[in-house]
Amino acid sequence: MIVFRYLSREVLVTLSAVSAVLLVIIMSGRFIKYLAQAAQGMLDPGVLFLIMGYRLPGFLQLILPLGLFLGILLAYGRLYLESEMTVLSATGMSQQRLLGMTLMPAALIAVLVAWLSLSLAPQGVTQVSQIINQQDALTEFDTLVPGRFQNLRDGSRVTYTEQLSDDRSKLAGVFISEKRLSQDKSKDRGISVLVAEKGRQEVQADGNRYLILENGYRYDGNPGQADYRAIKYDTYGVLLPKPEVSQEVTEREAIPTSELIGSTGLRERAELQWRLSLPLLVFIVTLMAVPLSRVNPRQGRFLKLLPAILLYMAYLTILIAARGALEKGKLPIGLGLWPVHGLFLLIGLGLMFWEPLRLKRASRRAEVARG
Incomplete structure (x- = not known):
């Protein structure tokens, strides 16, 4: 023993x-x-x-x-x-x-x-x-980390926010860069860049979520070309994908x-x-x-x-x-x-x-x- x-x-x-x-x-x-x-x-x-x-x-x-x-x-x-x-x-x-x-x-x-x-x-x-x-099922807004560029939507969108409130409802210093694709997603139509002083998340009655940007600019064009279009806005809404929870x-x-x-x-x-x-x-x-x-x-x-x-x-x-x-x-x-x-x-x-x-x-x- x-x-x-x-x-x-x-x-x-x-x-x-x-x-x-x-x-x-x-x-x-x-x-x-x-x-x-x-x-x-x-x-x-x-x-x-x-x-x-x-x-x-x-x-x-x-x-x-x-x-x-x-x-x-x-x-x-x-x-x-x-x-x-x-x-x-x-x-x-x-x-x-x-x-x-x-x-x-x-x-x-x-x-x-x-x-x-x-x-x-x-x-x-x-x-x-x-x-x-x-x-x-989380929206892009839910996964943001302040002070960091993040690839979202399989790399087609890059999002950055300088500040994010503790309840994740308000942002400050927002930057969003997104590829513009054709309807069949087969052709690249350039990029759109959004910059804003601040933003907030807004939920509509139908359940859709929007990122509301305030006091900023939108730039549309193709990298390497000088035909960019600049639009100044006071308020701009970005639709966030509606979450779909799969339990399977x-x-x-x-x-x-x-x-x-x-x-x-x-x-x-x-x-x-x-x-x-x-x-x-x-x-x-x-x-x-x-x-x-x-x-x-x-x-x-x-x-x-x-x-x-x-x-x-x-x-x-x-x-x-x-x-x-x-x-x-x-x-x-x-x-x-x-x-x-x-x-x-x-x-x-x-x-x-x-x-x-x-x-x-x-x-x-x-x-x-x-x-």
Whole structure:
């Protein structure tokens, strides 16, 4: 029991450290993407951390299996390097018994991954989709940030305001540049530039919103040509797009697992098999990691790390490719993703029993040579 607690602690501590590093790297990249969208006025900066929180289960369901795999390699590699595994082997610790002890914390991680993939991750994707739909329903006025030029309407409009009131109802120092397109949007008719001392938002009785600009100029023309038309105005109204909130969530990752079970569609059935594959992935990578962690102290603990990572990436890549083939109907849905798991299960069993067999044969040859 003492040895079990010691080994479990080593694996779980290393797993936590590796997973934390991977999580920071992945979330940083995704956060930069959302931050760029917020800078362009496509997202409200106030919802960025909320979106990242809802995406966290989806990240963890993929990070934890890799973290466990690397945790076993690094933790056991250190024990082999410091000859602690040699001492345990001398007391009767076989490779199979070591695997049995390692499968106990692996089972805990598998249960956590199953909870994430079957329940929390779909709920998180649903919440993110709803937030994105609500952000799409915001008017251009709602996403303005004072002191910053923002691309709106897919880059066809650039808006700037020097000051914005706390209730977002009044502006000061307004600049708007918008491309003028033909009715079929196939021809560029130049640009229109609006500048105003101040502006305000006005909601009509029919629900339409207008940005009312006061004391300014409008310039129409083509860049590089001297035929600009300047119009001075006291009051000018700009129609803001009417928000349309869509509550529909179409991403298959957001479909609850209970609905996937009874579904007959290829994409839905492939998604269900993917969610079930992630907990199974935990046990198979554990089977592969235990023999791969065995290193010679003279060779260093990182000798097998790169080949092991390549093996894991091959496993995950083939699994993702098989998922795509299932969605397109290129693989029988009844066959599913299970042949991929079976292949790497055989690889793990081969790694587990190859080294003991090799050592036993070498011992026999040495005995024959001495005899």
